[in-house]
Amino acid sequence: MVPDTETAEQWALVNTPLGEPWSGRTRYAAAMYFYKRGELSAEALEVYRLCSRRDSEDPLPIIGERGVESEWLERMEKQKQ
Template sequence: MLRLLHLPLGRPGSGRERYAAAMWFHARGELSHRALEVYRVLSPRDGDDPAQLLDAEPRPAPASGP
C-alpha cells in the first residue's frame, strides 16, 4: 500500500490509486482524517502532488522488513 501512496504524479488513474491507499492507511489509524481528505480532493487530479498540501502532516512510514 505504501507503494501506491507514493505513485508517480501524472500517471493516468494514479490519483485514485493514491486515495485508495490513503483510505487503507486511514482505516488502520495511520493517516489522519485531514490527510485522507487531501487525497480525496486530489484523487481525480493525477498530476497534483498531495505532499504540497501535507507538508505538516505525518504520513505512514515505510514498513521495515527483513
C-alpha cells in the same frame, strides 16, 4: 519492523508516480488503507480525496501547507531516501 505483504503493496500504491493515468485515485485508495489502520489523519485523507481526480496533483505539499500530518510527511520523505 518489516511490513506485511498488503502494507508493502499499499505503500507502493500511495507512492504511485504523479501524472500516470488514474494515479490520483490509486493514491487516494491506498491512503484510505492507511487511514483505516490509524496511520493517516482524516484531514490528510481529505487532501488525497481532493487530489484524486487530478493525476498530476501532489497531495504532500498541500498536506504540509495545511499542517495536518507532519508524521506522515516525515514517513513519506524517509521512503524517498
